[in-house]
Amino acid sequence: MKDKDLGTAGTGFHDWYWQRISAVFLLLTIPVLMGLLLLTYNGNISFHSLNTWFTHPISKTLSNLFLFALLTHMWTGLKVIIEDYVHTTAARAVVLNILLILLVGFAMYMSYFIWAEISYTFNCIPCGGK
Helix, strand or coil: CCCCCCCCCCHHHHHHHHHHHHHHHHHHHHHHHHHHHHHHHHHCCCCCHHHHHHHHHHHHHHHHHHHHHHHHHHHHHHHHHHHHHCCHHHHHHHHHHHHHHHHHHHHHHHHHHHHHHHHCCCCCCCCCCC
16 A cells, blocks of 8 residues: 655655654743743732733744744644545645635734734733733
């Protein structure tokens, strides 16, 4: 039996590689985000200072990198699953294109909201209107 849809190299290495790279990045960043959430919940970091930190351009860049890694991980994993279980080429192309459009739309939507705060200060209820 011949393997199918292994990419242009015929090995499937490209999907495996990007899945592992994005997984390592997510493995490094998710504990940091969970730690910030826990420190904020415990009161060690005020919500206002956390908000100030997240409005810094470096934090926004890291947030976009996290979003890119998350969506790359999702795309690669779902693409492999769809290629394995959707057997007709036309149906596979339709499902993959719909998935790609949804993920790109989500990336644009989230990137807009990550960078939209650059022009104004976010007023939050827990900050006390600071």
